[in-house]
Amino acid sequence: xxxxxxxxxxxxxxxxxxxxxxxxxxxxxxxxxxxxxxxxxxxxxxxxxxxxxxxxxxxxxxxxxxxxxxxxxxxxxxxxxxxxxxxxxxxxxxxxxxxxxxxxxxxxxxxxxxxxxxxxxxxxxxxxxxxxxxxxxxxxxxxxxxxxxxxxxxxxxxxxxxxxxxxxxxxxxxxxxxxxxxxxxxxxxxxxxxxxxxxxxxxxxxxxxxxxxxxxxxxxxxxxxxxxxxxxxxxxxxxxxxxxxxxxxxxxxxxxxxxxxxxxxxxxxxxxxxxxxxxxxxxxxxxxxxxxxxxxxxxxxxxxxxxxxxxxxxxxxxxx
Amino acid sequence: xxxxxxxxxxxxxxxxxxxxxxxxxxxxxxxxxxxxxxxxxxxxxxxxxxxxxxxxxxxxxxxxxxxxxxxxxxxxxxxxxxxxxxxxxxxxxxxxxxxxxxxxxxxxxxxxxxxxxxxxxxxxxxxxxxxxxxxxxxxxxxxxxxxxxxxxxxxxxxxxxxxxxxxxxxxxxxxxxxxxxxxxxxxxxxxxxxxxxxxxxxxxxxxxxxxxxxxxxxxxxxxxxxxxxxxxxxxxxxxxxxxxxxxxxxxxxxxxxxxxxxxxxxxxxxxxxxxxxxxxxxxxxxxxxxxxxxxxxxxxxxxxxxxxxxxxxxxxxxxxxxxxxxxx
Numbered sequence: 001x002x003x004x005x006x007x008x009x010x011x012x013x014x015x016x017x018x019x020x021x022x023x024x025x026x027x028x029x030x031x032x033x034x035x036x037x038x039x040x041x042x043x044x045x046x047x048x049x050x051x052x053x054x055x056x057x058x059x060x061x062x063x064x065x066x067x068x069x070x071x072x073x074x075x076x077x078x079x080x081x082x083x084x085x086x087x088x089x090x091x092x093x094x095x096x097x098x099x100x101x102x103x104x105x106x107x108x109x110x111x112x113x114x115x116x117x118x119x120x121x122x123x124x125x126x127x128x129x130x131x132x133x134x135x136x137x138x139x140x141x142x143x144x145x146x147x148x149x150x151x152x153x154x155x156x157x158x159x160x161x162x163x164x165x166x167x168x169x170x171x172x173x174x175x176x177x178x179x180x181x182x183x184x185x186x187x188x189x190x191x192x193x194x195x196x197x198x199x200x201x202x203x204x205x206x207x208x209x210x211x212x213x214x215x216x217x218x219x220x221x222x223x224x225x226x227x228x229x230x231x232x233x234x235x236x237x238x239x240x241x242x243x244x245x246x247x248x249x250x251x252x253x254x255x256x257x258x259x260x261x262x263x264x265x266x267x268x269x270x271x272x273x274x275x276x277x278x279x280x281x282x283x284x285x286x287x288x289x290x291x292x293x294x295x296x297x298x299x300x301x302x303x304x305x306x307x308x309x310x311x312x313x314x315x316x317x318x319x320x
Numbered sequence: 321x322x323x324x325x326x327x328x329x330x331x332x333x334x335x336x337x338x339x340x341x342x343x344x345x346x347x348x349x350x351x352x353x354x355x356x357x358x359x360x361x362x363x364x365x366x367x368x369x370x371x372x373x374x375x376x377x378x379x380x381x382x383x384x385x386x387x388x389x390x391x392x393x394x395x396x397x398x399x400x401x402x403x404x405x406x407x408x409x410x411x412x413x414x415x416x417x418x419x420x421x422x423x424x425x426x427x428x429x430x431x432x433x434x435x436x437x438x439x440x441x442x443x444x445x446x447x448x449x450x451x452x453x454x455x456x457x458x459x460x461x462x463x464x465x466x467x468x469x470x471x472x473x474x475x476x477x478x479x480x481x482x483x484x485x486x487x488x489x490x491x492x493x494x495x496x497x498x499x500x501x502x503x504x505x506x507x508x509x510x511x512x513x514x515x516x517x518x519x520x521x522x523x524x525x526x527x528x529x530x531x532x533x534x535x536x537x538x539x540x541x542x543x544x545x546x547x548x549x550x551x552x553x554x555x556x557x558x559x560x561x562x563x564x565x566x567x568x569x570x571x572x573x574x575x576x577x578x579x580x581x582x583x584x585x586x587x588x589x590x591x592x593x594x595x596x597x598x599x600x601x602x603x604x605x606x607x608x609x610x611x612x613x614x615x616x617x618x619x620x621x622x623x624x625x626x627x628x629x630x631x632x633x634x635x636x637x638x639x640x641x642x643x644x645x646x647x648x
Contacts, residue, residue, distance in 0.1 A: 034455070134331060138338045140626075145581045146615045147343070149603050154346045253464060257585070260466055261600065276466055280589060282478050282485060285470040296467035304462035308455070 022238060028316045035312030038305035045302050049095030056089035060270045069288050079290040081278060087294045093270040094295065098302070101186050101265070102251040109190030110197040110244050117194065118201025119228045123209060129202070136195040145257065148188050152263040155184040185264045189251060200243055204236045242313050249306025256299055272299045324634050328627055339619045340392070344385050347608045348377075392616075398609035402602070408613045412598070416617065419583060419594035421491055422513055426579045427572065429514060430521035435568070437522060438529025439561060445534060454530065457523035465585045469516050473590070476512065483511045486590035513586050520582065521575045528571050533564040573629035580618065 029035055048055065057077075064084035071079045078087040121132040162183075208214060217231050258264035259273025267274060272295045279285065279292030355372045362368070372378050391398070397408035441453040477485040486509075493507040536542060537560055545559045546552075580596075587597035595614055602610035 134334075137331070138335050145584055146599055146618055149599070150343065150346050150611060150615055154349055249462075256464060257466070257581075260585070262604065276464075280466060280470045282470060282474045285474045286478060289471075292467065292470055296463075300459075300463040300467055303464070304459050307458050307462050311458075 025238075025242070025316055029312060032312045032315075034308050038309040038312075041301055041305040042309065045095050045298060045305075046099045048092045049097075049099045052089075052092040052096045056086075056092045058086040058089040060085065060090050060093040061268050062086070062089075069291075071288075071290055078294045079288075081275075081291060087275075087290065090270045090275060091272075091294055091298050094272045094275060095298065095302075097182070097265055097269060097271045098252050098255055101182055101189070101255045102248050104182065104186045105189040105193055105251050106244055106248060108186065109193040110247075111240075113190065114194035114197025115201050115233075115240060118198035119205055119232060121198065122202035122205025123224070123228060123232065132198065133202070136198055139192060140195045145254075148192065148254065148258055149261055149263050151188040151191065152184055152258060155188060159184040159187075182265060182269075185255060185258060188258075189254060193247075193251060196247065197240065197244065201236060201240055204239065205232055208232060208235060239317060242317060245309070245313060247310070249303050249310060252306065253299075253303055325631060328630060332623070332627065335623055336620065339623070340389065340616055341385055343612055343615050343619070344388060345381060347612050348381060348384065388612075397613040400607055400610055402605045402607045402610075408609050411610065412595070412613055412617065415593055415595050415598050418488060418592065419587070419596060422510075422517070422587075422592070422594060423576065423579050423583060425491070425510070426514060426517040426521070426583075427576055429518045430525055430575050430579070431568070431572075433518065434522045434525030435529050435561075435565070438526035439533060439556065439564075441526060442530045442533035442537070442560075442564075443556060445530075450530075454523070454527060457526055461520040461523040463520075465516055465520065465582045466589065468519075469512075469586065469589050472515065473512060483508050486512070486592070488592045488594075509592075513583075513590055513592060516586050517579050517582050521578055524575060524578070525568070525571055528568060529564055532567050533560050536560050536563045539563075569632040570629055573625045576625055577622065580621070 062085060064080070066084065067076070067080050068082055068084040069080060070076060070084075073079070076086050076088065078091065081087055081090065117132050117136075121129040214227060214231055217227050222231070255264060256271070256273040256276070259271040260277045261273075262277075264273055265271040275295035276292060276299070279288070279290075279295065285292050355368055355377060369378075377384060388398070395409065397412070400406050400408055400411055403411060437453055437457065441450045444450045444453075473485060476482045489507045489509045491507055491510065492504050495503045495505045497503060533556075542555060542559050545555050550558075583594060584596035584600060586592070587594040588600045591597070595617065599611065599614045599618075601607075602614065
């Protein structure tokens, strides 16, 4: 919704229309009880992730071998893991990881690459369109999971080197170092998640391309980048963001799966995938079910909420 | 139609080339030099150079790719770096057969169970049963395989001893009655992977069937059928269902993709000797030629599936093949 707001400065009429559609959309979505409940679950889990440094009772690395593998208690509401680390704190920090990765993938892979290529393909048409769409076709025919595993396995050592190099930099190096554990997974995911957005944006642009206000802009001699950014983008931004929020769940699910495989987020950064891996195994589950249930329930709830919300959003978009 | 098929087939070799080169380049630039892995303890530069040459890993990446591609086209995917003396082909083919059996069986069950569930939901549209079916299927598909598998495994195999904990024993098992009469039964090893692989797929199929069934139910010929005095059951089974099945062709590819992805986890967790578990192992042990081969096999499979789906879709919907893809 914030994305649509800057449009106000560009063309008042269009902005009014899109502000109206934001309100209309919100009104329609608010009537769907399931969607609202899903939104609440997502906000709760992601909010817990954002506030993890404040609300988590322990650090995610703080070990206490004396209290390893305990069930829920007053000191540790969700129990402790093999190294005596507090499960609740680890789950909250894992939610943070999922949030960072999925939003980063969405912004870079979908909003920047997907949106940009979709705009260009739809507006220019011809061989540009053909090339972009054929490349997209190649990417979408690749098997997702094994390719991601491969790309990630190849990328992560290089990113580690980069992180070590960045860690030695004075000043802002520390921040880069902190986020280095996310970089390889988010780069690999971005590589595969742009195609859907590009196709969707292209189809929207094709509908708008022949409209009067674009023709007028062309007649006035506006450059292609200007038409793309100032005239086309504001008109599709809101609906694209909506469409994207419906796909957030699949990004989050893929992050969990990759980390489970051992090629995603690397320890000590906590992730649901790694937590689930620690808890799987029949004997482990029999003896310490909370190791699997805690991250499992968090992930399942999150993905289910995303699926329901995505459905509701798609319904509302189609109603327009 | 012919033009569309030719157009799609024409880019197939290009896609295959891009996919294989992409995979090849990533595998080569990946961590861990395969040559030092193959050499084991030896660090003599001459030996390393000899191994590099034998494995075709000298020269530029393009030369390496060319050598590899020529051999791959002849069906030779090299030799495993980890399991010495075995060619990749020897290792991969039996695993492909296992995975193929499991996946084909799963897709059959996804449709056999998903279609009736979708029809049921459409039949009860407007009542509480419809949202109940759809949202519980959606919930089941939201739980990741790797979360649901250990609890089911524990419950059915460890706690109640109904089925084996894991492993693979083929499709058919022989059950001896009194040690004399042999009765073929489905192998009990199949149940667990089948449950885990099919249940997440139901929601996609059921929702598609439901939505198309509801659309079809508004058609004139359905009203005519009702006007003729046919019972609701006959209308649903003879008039609505066959017409609602048509768009399902497009769901096959998507469902199969989900099953293939799920089998990476299922096979690994259950110790089933299939492609998924093998890929997992080879990524962990950096067995590059195996990774390359397995990734490519799955990639080719996906590409062909996508192609078939698109062709089937074009056959159903003329707008696709007439090049009106601009509007999609």
